[in-house]
Amino acid sequence: EVQVAESGGGLVQPGWSLRLSCAASGFTFSNYWMHWVRQAPGKGLVWVSRINSDGSSTDYADSVKGRFTISRDNAKNTLYLQMNSLRAEDTAVYYCARPILGLSAFDIWGQGTMVTVSS
Amino acid sequence: DIVMTQSPDSLAVSLGERATINCKSSQSVLYSSNNKNYLAWYQQKPGQFPKLLIYWASTRESGVPDRFSGSGSGTDFTLTISGLQAEDVAVYYCQQYYSTPYSFGQGTKLEI
Numbered sequence: 001e002v003q004v005a006e007s008g009g010g011l012v013q014p015g016w017s018l019r020l021s022c023a024a025s026g027f028t029f030s031n032y033w034m035h036w037v038r039q040a041p042g043k044g045l046v047w048v049s050r051i052n053s054d055g056s057s058t059d060y061a062d063s064v065k066g067r068f069t070i071s072r073d074n075a076k077n078t079l080y081l082q083m084n085s086l087r088a089e090d091t092a093v094y095y096c097a098r099p100i101l102g103l104s105a106f107d108i109w110g111q112g113t114m115v116t117v118s119s
Numbered sequence: 120d121i122v123m124t125q126s127p128d129s130l131a132v133s134l135g136e137r138a139t140i141n142c143k144s145s146q147s148v149l150y151s152s153n154n155k156n157y158l159a160w161y162q163q164k165p166g167q168f169p170k171l172l173i174y175w176a177s178t179r180e181s182g183v184p185d186r187f188s189g190s191g192s193g194t195d196f197t198l199t200i201s202g203l204q205a206e207d208v209a210v211y212y213c214q215q216y217y218s219t220p221y222s223f224g225q226g227t228k229l230e231i
Binding site: 035106107110 | 180
């Protein structure tokens with residue numbers, strides 16, 4: 001079965017760091033660009049970041065640029081999001097999303113991992 | 120950056136009737152070289168992750184019932200749900216994947 005599963009969320013204080021992981025299975029992970037999308041409680045979906053298939057190219061939303069780093073380990077079929085200098089406004093469910101091959105429409109989503117930034 | 124605006128924010132439709140959700144992009148998401156609209160629609164039920172319904176503005180994802188249809192081009196798009204069923208209660212989002220930062224509409228809450 002094709003699936004992705006996020007982990008690593010939790011409660012942290014403002015300014016702290018957190019690393020999210022996304023374990024992929026059931027498909028050839030190294031063929032796909034991968035994305036992170038987040039959703040604040042009761043709010044809409046916001047695209048966060050993407051990484052190309054070999055990890056050599058990345059893009060970020062302005063709101064996280066310079067604080068978050070996306071990476072991947074194709075040998076471990078795992079996507080990461082290193083989040084530094086966390087702010088209250090980063091509080092959200094973070095989804096790992098796989099796009100349809102060649103597109104950036106997301107056909108596979110994980111269940112999400114909750115990140116709460118609060119003192 | 121491309122801004123996606125959906126209308127209405129919420130709507131109530133009777134069972135068996137038609138629901139229409141609109142999505143407007145601040146600039147065209149039609150790529151001239153392949154004549155494709157880089158526009159997707161998602162359904163998100165409470166407590167669940169989003170589900171892809173439609174991509175290329177009008178191509179239904181595998182397994183999506185044919186009562187869901189997408190139309191439009193350029194900057195104006197529509198998701199139509201014909202013969203509304205109780206299980207269609209959800210929030211619906213449009214998304215442009217024409218250029219980064221990829222952006223979603225604010226969502227439309229569909230109720231019975």
